[in-house]
Amino acid sequence: MCTSLLYRDLQGSVYAGRTMELPVELPYLAAFIPKGTPLASKVGAHPALEYQSKYDILGVAVPNGSIKDLKVCEGMNEAGLDFSLLAFADTHGPDDTFAADAPLLSAIDLGAWILGQFSTVAEVKAALENQPVIVDPLEALGGTIPPFHYTVHDRSGASIVIEFFDGERHIFDNPIGVMTNSPRFDWHLTNLNNYTFFDNTDQTAATILGQEFVQPDSGIATAGLPASDTAVGRFVRAAYYANFTEKADGPDKAILALSHLMNKFDRPRGASRYASAKASALTSSAAALSGQGEVKKPDYITEYTSWTSLTDLDRGLMFLKPYDSLGYVSMDLGKLAAAGGIHVVPLSAFDQAEGNATAIMLAH
Amino acid sequence: MCTSLLYRDLQGSVYAGRTMELPVELPYLAAFIPKGTPLASKVGAHPALEYQSKYDILGVAVPNGSIKDLKVCEGMNEAGLDFSLLAFADTHGPDDTFAADAPLLSAIDLGAWILGQFSTVAEVKAALENQPVIVDPLEALGGTIPPFHYTVHDRSGASIVIEFFDGERHIFDNPIGVMTNSPRFDWHLTNLNNYTFFDNTDQTAATILGQEFVQPDSGIATAGLPASDTAVGRFVRAAYYANFTEKADGPDKAILALSHLMNKFDRPRGASRYASAKASALTSSAAALSGQGEVKKPDYITEYTSWTSLTDLDRGLMFLKPYDSLGYVSMDLGKLAAAGGIHVVPLSAFDQAEGNATAIMLAH
């Protein structure tokens, strides 16, 4: 499924990269939501939790029935706070034992609630202490609960993971900024203890039983990395590449470096697949979300990278590459804010043609 | 170093992808050379081998001192023949035992010679039978021999590998279209016998000692792939991904699928590195090729993907992505041919900005 990570440049600025893999295409929208927008979240029969956004938000969202109810999958705000929603199969939240008249936050609205109101991870942690959150069934998901966990980063590189499992809410500090999918986040951190041999130095010569052996190529340093594309393998590789990818000098080079880093987590259709009978609730209800009527079950399901985003927390830039594009497009939060208003565009609008080099060559 | 492979779409059309990794930046040029161009190759004191190109050529080349002496690294011709030069550390060619007045072909000129004159792999094989080829020292490489091997593909998917080692020239049929670097090509083919468990089906449940275990994520199918970024690891993974990446429907989708496939072989700076003392002759003379005077030795050397190309053999299109670009640019051999003349552009001209989505969003 999804891979998310933080990358830092030579100056220490923080950039967030993430891929979105689901077995199906959701009706993703690129969305700009200006500060001052009234937002709400509703859980069951509780009164709606209503608030007004204090920060401009730019990101990718999925409409829950209507464009007025955007569920943020990935986004940043003008204060440089970054939010990502990733699949989490083990989701099992606390029961609703709250007073009937208490306005609760539905987990699926964490993105808007966080990006709309806070500027740092510390603020988010503090606010969550007093805010009940319920993993509420989502009509658009056929009435199943949204199987996600959530990560929040800020410009300082602070990072947390919010998970609902074993009937409880867990908020983990994330000292390394990496998150993928199941199992629970602290399992992954423990798993990194099995990779203490990480080193990006190619050890290219060895004397074995008195004989010298030489590796003629570069790249042997990665020999011990896990190859599986499951969340467990990707978490370990994400930690490796985020750690060792050369720190770029300045934000333009940093975004380029991050784009190469994220390519390591790009997944082509067909690389692995499973029987469509094993599709999760998420899969089966994606059709509903996309507003498709009847959808034929495919012969198999293959998870691929629907889109990848690169976020520059300092400059308020987000770069997006949909699966059907040969390159990234950029979105500038500041310019959108200056223009004012809500802006919502289907991601498919960014399936741009590649740059045209023929013209450049003809000019030479 | 480099990874090259063939991908086929649902219709059976053939596409070539390759990455170029060297520890240094050479002065790569995108080049169009029209048919009818007089070309030559010279080995030592032998008379020059002179010929006129019969096919339009489009590709990436490095100038040997002057733009008049282009050494083709990657290219295609109008007949859909595709040529790639990749690093090969074991290069050790036959001695020059030919008559002093025989015009010989220098191995470094194989690209121009092949693309300029032939339309199929079969033609190339036949022509090579009567053409002596010498791995001649290259002044631009500080007088060392060019450490490369060469692969040629055609529109039928036929493929050969040309290598010079153990003092002999070897021409291998390449039944799978994959080539990376050392050791010799047939060693890699034998190595694939160690991967007969290849299967892209995620085996997500198992009963072990009476207990059921379930993998909640997709992607476990790749668990047995090698993780090393050496030529050996990349060869195996290239075979896997070229085999299992879903066959796209038609050329536009095929190029997109191939771009995702090639991302698996994209290497960020720093992912692995070695002491600059271990730099090969190629490295040390790259400065000379680039026309740089004195170059300070870096602290370490890291091989990264200088550029990636995607070639559509049927349509005569080549897509290029330099390291410093967030996307591909396309070059159209037919349009260049229609315009006429030689066209040569530094690759850095393609370090294009990403697509501008802000404008698109503002329009919504």
Added chain:
Amino acid sequence: MCTSLLYRDLQGSVYAGRTMELPVELPYLAAFIPKGTPLASKVGAHPALEYQSKYDILGVAVPNGSIKDLKVCEGMNEAGLDFSLLAFADTHGPDDTFAADAPLLSAIDLGAWILGQFSTVAEVKAALENQPVIVDPLEALGGTIPPFHYTVHDRSGASIVIEFFDGERHIFDNPIGVMTNSPRFDWHLTNLNNYTFFDNTDQTAATILGQEFVQPDSGIATAGLPASDTAVGRFVRAAYYANFTEKADGPDKAILALSHLMNKFDRPRGASRYASAKASALTSSAAALSGQGEVKKPDYITEYTSWTSLTDLDRGLMFLKPYDSLGYVSMDLGKLAAAGGIHVVPLSAFDQAEGNATAIMLAH
């Protein structure tokens, strides 16, 4: 460190295998303790917990100062209950908040307490519910706490793991009978979800990109197993081999099969090693336990298999192979019980010479 597992034969009988790896040699004793022996455990200033054993016990123990205070490392009783103590670096038990006059059980005495009084895992679980257990510092370990966890099996194959971590006691049901070392047991169970591709069928042929590849040898089925000799790697391999090793027909063949299985976990000195500066408390106090005065620090520490035991729970047989032996010796609980009395022998008494085949050959 240590690997323990259960193996079943065709008839469903249960056999326990375990290796003991520590960086040092403790003064291991083979010990038979007849039923009716008065036993005790003491924690701090609490009154001693005193009881009389109800079952004959056979196993391997380490004397805590004197032969009268044996700490059981591995053992079985006449009811077919089996107990193993293994290293557990994460040990951190609950604080002693019990009444000063309450007799408590020291964790290091779990072996004698369990084997002396119970016949099934269910009985042990029930008894532990009412028995406070404290991880008490051990004088013989230089006053540090004994860093161990404990597993109990019975003839039905029922199995539990007892761990003290995060300041709490945890009792896990062990559905697969495998235990190694850190991290906590349930982490390992979750980790097996990453090995759902387990299959002992050699997949020896594959068509890759249209070309057939054949693996000429047997054994490719194990290609996806982890290679690390850490607790994590060994846990996974133990699950694999315990699951797939052919079920033998009857106890004699079963013990032979189990001996081959356990060879997979035999560790020669030198296979891996670490700086002696990193030696744990256990290491540094082993000298004290062995009654050695001054011990020079070795240049490095290498963990090797001090001994391996194979236990036949039905027949009351234990087979032992010390590191310095070329074969196993057997101990018969029934015969020892019939003879009566306590029997304690240093394991080094079993460093037997191999069988003498020269004599057999000369007789032919």
Added chain:
Amino acid sequence: MCTSLLYRDLQGSVYAGRTMELPVELPYLAAFIPKGTPLASKVGAHPALEYQSKYDILGVAVPNGSIKDLKVCEGMNEAGLDFSLLAFADTHGPDDTFAADAPLLSAIDLGAWILGQFSTVAEVKAALENQPVIVDPLEALGGTIPPFHYTVHDRSGASIVIEFFDGERHIFDNPIGVMTNSPRFDWHLTNLNNYTFFDNTDQTAATILGQEFVQPDSGIATAGLPASDTAVGRFVRAAYYANFTEKADGPDKAILALSHLMNKFDRPRGASRYASAKASALTSSAAALSGQGEVKKPDYITEYTSWTSLTDLDRGLMFLKPYDSLGYVSMDLGKLAAAGGIHVVPLSAFDQAEGNATAIMLAH
């Protein structure tokens, strides 16, 4: 299939270890053949190659129809020369183009011919230069050619590999003393270039993305070893363990160390298996060799370690452990020689019971 390797002790003495894995049990014999025994080899209609042994031979052999025609699988002679025959699926020897009256050596007789006449590897190499060897079909193998290759070691540690493939005989110097099975020996040597990261030092701590991770266990050094039990995986692991297993002090400790080392290559029945339809010629004719009449095809074939041998080249000792034994027996070439005569014993005579420790304990 089989794994063979050399181990050296602190004093530099050489010991040979090997396992024998075939999918079936051959009628193995432990055999002592005194010097002065008349021996012969016969190829097709050529006259027999006759010679008298000059050295005492001790080893494991299979009778070709009669006990008078022993085919040596593993053996040593009194000069400390060691010979091993291992399975080699790629066997394809030169055609018989020799004069009809030339006495030729059948490859299957290499063991007796080498051990009977030579004392060093250098002598064997020199003698082979003038001795035609033919891979002759073996009646006992149902008229198929014996699919084996051969390795010879001497007390200096010199080692060669003799293979017949691609229609030619190849004699490779073996600088590391390791041999397994297919593919050809030099392929394996090249493959070791992919393992230049070999290091037995546990790297147990790493700072990843600013966070410290610690591996609490020993053994992480082996994380990069291949896990497959094919000849390719075993070759690499054999090189690792032969290189890093601690050099023991003196021959008794060396044999113990070698026994632990070889346990790494012990294969239990069932660890991997394949359809009996894929059984090789060797398998199908094993029944014939064993003198069994009709043999039912098993449901599957699983290759396991029929026996393991440890050979002390200096002292003339061979230690053997059949699959159905819990320990090794020893054979002393010197004592057998002193006794005189030929001695031949079925290996099953060594399925000795384990040592009886009950008696030892009762005496305490």
